[in-house]
Amino acid sequence: MKKVENTLREHRYQRSRIIQILQDIQVEFNYLPKEALEYVSQRLKMSLSKIYSIATFYAGFSLNPRGKHLCTVCMGTACHVRGAANVLDRIEERLGITSGVTTSDKLFTLETVNCLGACALAPIVVIDGQYHGQTTVDRVDKLLDKYYEKKDK
Numbered sequence: 170m171k172k173v174e175n176t177l178r179e180h181r182y183q184r185s186r187i188i189q190i191l192q193d194i195q196v197e198f199n200y201l202p203k204e205a206l207e208y209v210s211q212r213l214k215m216s217l218s219k220i221y222s223i224a225t226f227y228a229g230f231s232l233n234p235r236g237k238h239l240c241t242v243c244m245g246t247a248c249h250v251r252g253a254a255n256v257l258d259r260i261e262e263r264l265g266i267t268s269g270v271t272t273s274d275k276l277f278t279l280e281t282v283n284c285l286g287a288c289a290l291a292p293i294v295v296i297d298g299q300y301h302g303q304t305t306v307d308r309v310d311k312l313l314d315k316y317y318e319k320k321d322k
């Protein structure tokens with residue numbers, strides 16, 4: 170827990186900085202490990218339930234291990250009408266996981282959202298913040314292959 174201790178020290182052990190502390194821990198581990206939250210709870214003398222309530226309130230925090238890359242498939246109405254369900258099926262098949270899960274090699278976490286506010290580009294897949302509009306089932310493999318190629322290098 171040395172990294173967590175360093176983070177707490179950087180924030181001068183201030184409970185009022187709990188959100189920033191959790192953000193830093195998430196950057197460090199790519200999610201909020203249970204042990205880290207317990208450690209923060211002890212060191213700040215703050216109840217674990219309060220820390221969990223903050224961690225679950227903000228969508229940016231994850232209590233589960235996340236992959237190196239985040240793949241988000243929009244399942245809003247416009248994307249759905251233009252075939253997002255088929256695209257999602259293909260991505261799930263290719264990664265071997267369902268939405269909300271991380272691959273066992275920790276390369277990808279797959280999520281769905283309801284409308285990214287860019288419906289003209291439907292159906293949309295976002296990988297690490299990069300939008301891929303008008304994605305088709307046929308394009309899925311090419312899209313994901315890039316990340317496997319990088320991993321192999």
Ligand code: FES
Pocket residue numbers: 243244245246247248249283284285286287288289291292293
């Ligand atoms: S429904 Fe997908 S961007 Fe709006």
